[in-house]
Every structure is written in C-alpha cells, then in structure tokens.
Amino acid sequence: MIVEDQITELTAQVAALKGSSGVTNTMFAETFYYLTIPLMMIIHAGFLAYEMGASRMKNVLSSGVKNILAFAFMIPTFYFFGWWVYWGFPTGIPGAAGPAGISGVEYANSIAKGWGESAQYMGPNISDQASGVFFGAFALFAATTASIMSGAVIERIQTVGFVILAVVLGSFAWVVAAAWGWHADGWLVTQWGLHDFGAAGLVHAVAGFFALGVLINLGPRIGKYNADGTANHIAGHNMPMTVVGLMLIIVGFFGFLMACVIVPGESWSWFADKPATIYGTPITLSALSFNILMAVAGGIIGAWIITKDPFWMMSGALAGIISTASGLDIYFPGLAFIIAFSAGILVAPAAKWLESRGIDDAVGAVTVHGTIGLYGVIMLGVFATGYPALQGEGVATISLVGQIIAAVVFFLLGFVPGYACSFILKMLGMLRVPEGAEIAGMDTVKVPAQGYPEGIPASAAPAE
C-alpha cells in the first residue's frame, strides 16, 4: 500500500513537472518570435535613416514619410489578405492541400481570415500563443520587402502610387514566392528541392526586381543623366546617416534570420528536441552566428578593396548576408566568407552597370537585393547539391537546376507585377510627381515640416 501511494505521488509529481516544462517551453517559443519583431523593426529604422540620408535636403522628409507610410499600410494589408495567401497557395493555383497538411485554401480559410470561425486565430486567444507572433514576424518580412523598394524610387515618386506598389509587393508578390518556396508544401521545394533558408530569393530578389520593374516606368531623377546618356552622381545630403542606417539594417537582420527558425517542443514544431528551418530540416542558432558574422565581414572586405567607399562597404555587408542567406544553415563559415567576399566585389560594379543602362536606382537596391539575391540562390545550388530539401525519406534534394529554376521564378514574381502595376499607375498619372514639383523639392510640395529649419550650419566654435 505504501509503495502504491508512493507511485501515485511520483506519477502526480512527474505530471506536474511535465506540465510546468510545457508552459516554460510555450512561453519560450512565444517570446522567441515576439522578440524577433522589435529586432526586425530595427531594419526599418535602418532603411529610414539610409533612405533619408541618401535624399537631398529638399526631399529628406518626404522620403521618410513614404517609408513610414509603406510600413503602416503593410501591416493591415498583410493581416487582411497576405497571411491568407501564404497559407493558401503553396502547391500553386488553385490552392490544393499539400502533403504536410498545412496548406491549401481550405486550410487558409480555417486559420488566416479575420472573420468567422477563423477569426479565433487572428486575435487574442488564451489557447493560441503562436498565431500572433508568427503573423507578426511574417508581417515584418513583408514590410522589409516594401522598404527595399522604397529606397530605389526616392525623390520623384507619388506617395499614394508608391503605397499601392508597396502593398502589391509586400502583401502579395513576395507572399506568393514565400508560399511556393518557403513552406514545406511549397511546390518549388517538394518538386525542385529549393532551399532558400534566409530568403535571398523570395524576399530580396523578389523585392529587388520588383523595384527594377517600377524604375523602368518611373524614369530617372531630373539631372541624373546627361544628353549623351552618361550618368551624374546625385549625392545624398547625409552620408553618415546612410551608413549608420545600413548598419542598423544588418543588426535587424539577426532578428529576421532568427525568425526563420522553428523552435522545438511545441505541437506545431518539426522536432521535440531540436530547432528546424521552415522546411523541417535541422538548424542551430550557432550556425547562424558563425555564418552571418563571416558573411558580413566578407562582404565589407570585398567592397572595400573595390571601392574604398563606406556606402558600398556597408552595402557590401548586406550583399554578404544576402549572398549566403539561402544556406546560412549549412554553409561552412570559411565558404560563407568567400562567397560573401565575391558578392562584396560584385556589388558596386553591378550597380554601375545598371546605372549605365539608364536605371536610376538611388541606393543600389536592385543590385544589392535583386542581383545578389539571385546570385545567392544559385551559389547554394553550386555547393549544396545532394542535400535533402525536406525531412523524411525519398524527398527532393537541392540541385543547381532546381535553384536556377527557383531564381527565374523569383525574378518573374518580382519584375512582372512591379512593371505591370507601375505601368498602370503611370497611365493613371499616379506614378511620378510633376517636373516642377520635383525641381522645387518634395518636402516643399508634400510635407508641412522642415527637416533642417536652421539649415546645416558650421559647428559652433569650441569653448576655450
């Protein structure tokens, strides 16, 4: 009888411990993703500083307004339909359910609509500590795409036209790319073995080439090109602000990449005991730490040797991360450094080449995010051929062909909607500000405030 009592007591204690560790794990998981959200907000602080610094004084505040407004519209539109698109269409159109059982229009209708029964997963719910933080992380990915495009089009775009483009990019175009290539049921993954862990293609390349499509219709800033087609450099008003902004973007990317990890031990986790990528393949935060840091360093060093320019050095750091983002989970740090170094070397000449083709990309976004994003997707195909793209037996493996096919898809998913939507806006007279307004300065035309009411005077004499 005594033994039986002891067994009963022990069983109760084990159950209590299990319950307690379950609560701890759930709180850890929720907190993990919650903290990625403010970290990713730092990306936006960075883009804001970067873009305002790259603007001339007459446009500095309007560039800021545009950037802030894109963020503000991205969140509700991603809530209204972007989140639903992500879960609805991984297998393609018409949105059939996939093998992992977490996709398809029916599934999306049950978890990602802000009305009806599904609304229980789209608002405060004591029994759901995951949906809100996942939504938040994805909404911030969406906002990142809009910010990437935002810098490219400064100093001549209309605010509302820009916001419409940002919504199409952030709450639709990249979301389709994510559904197809960043989901265990995504057809690019299941059929072609795509691996794009850190979204080099499906965030950066899609946003970069969306920007290219817009820039073709938007045209260059007045004074950018001479009659013979040669380009002039239009300097921003505050290079230090731009460089610090770029550094902030890199800080935020630690949060972005952290949010790409699926924590263990929850009912929705891939594993009980180890973290996974969004594809269900194993990963560690240590892998990210090794490879992100080596990539940042490689990118800076590559850009320095070519340009000696702090703007391009920090853009090289971004290019370093983006060029290795697809395989940050499986690269060896020395290899990540080498690939990032090559990206740092490529980035400024590639941007110059684009400029020579008549594309006025004020911050090099098409090159840093678009070209280097695709470079990163393809590089992974060169080095990681044979890796299983998913967990389980008989799954597709990473291949160069699969990565190239995905790169083409990402290019099209960015460029086509960017070009088509900006063309329509141009026809409607909603794309570019009138010439007189551009010459006067966008702040004078649009913003009832002054960036530097006292100008930027020389420093006061130091005290004796």
Added chain:
Amino acid sequence: MGFPYEEANWAVVDGAMFMGWGGSAPGFYTLIAAVICVGVLVVGHRSEAKKAKRFD
C-alpha cells in the same frame, strides 16, 4: 561536394552537417579566407600609400 553523409536523409545526421564535412574542404576554405584577408590588406595598403604619396 554536397551532403556529407552517404544517405540523403536528415535522420542519419547526428553532428556536423555543413558542406565539406569529413573531407579537406573546411581547411581549404579557411585557408582561402585567411589568404583573402592578408591579400586585401597588402593591396589596400599599396593603393592607399600611392594615393597619399600624391600629397607628399
């Protein structure tokens, strides 16, 4: 290079899982990365010294 295990299945992975594990590739990459660092410093110094000389 590819997957460092014989069977293309994540279930068999219980340790290192980066490209080139189990061969000479990691050492080779580390060496190349170190050479790049030194080479860049040498080239960078030469270029900077050349520019600075113009102001001598």
